[in-house]
């Protein structure tokens with residue numbers, strides 16, 4: 313089981329405040345059956361250059377690895393990535409490929425919580441068609457209400473992938489919509505988007521249970537099996 317979106321790296325963004333918290337979060341995910349975790353710290357081009365981000369991420373990751381080596385628990389495998397905040401023209405940024413996840417070509421892209429506009433949609437589609445990088449839109453559920461009905465389908469038609477947060481499935485208000493999208497094959501990755509232990513904890517098992525209840529264990533297995541094609 314893969315958690316595709318997390319803020320577990322310590323002392324780098326608004327996620328884990330220290331390495332102890334990071335370890336606890338990893339243990340929590342392991343207990344829920346997660347064996348691989350994407351470490352997707354926020355990258356905001358307005359705040360830092362890609363080189364600065366990568367340097368900070370390296371330090372944070374080293375801190376985490378040192379602590380993991382001391383730990384006797386078996387913890388999930390880690391993949392280094394980023395949650396890259398969109399700005400108009402970002403697809404022209406040369407260093408974009410350094411922000412993809414692990415050895416994959418997947419780029420987790422966080423979109424503004426507002427109508428995107430035709431320029432933005434076209435930018436994403438053009439990029440999807442001409443680049444080797446594969447865009448994964450982060451927590452798509454946050455964007456749905458702002459976009460025209462056909463926008464998401466246009467993205468999907470151009471091989472753009474969608475990630476949803478686990479809460480999309482276990483929140484009573486959005487569960488139906490989440491299950492409908494899942495059934496239509498419009499959710500490609502699931503993430504806890506965990507930031508800490510207290511207020512935004514790693515909680516992915518509840519989403520899995522919701523899917524399992526509705527569509528059965530085989531569809532959950534199929535979902536995670538499909539993701540292996542990208543890793």
Ligand SMILES: [Fe+2]
Pocket residue numbers: 317318319395505
């Ligand atoms: Fe996030």
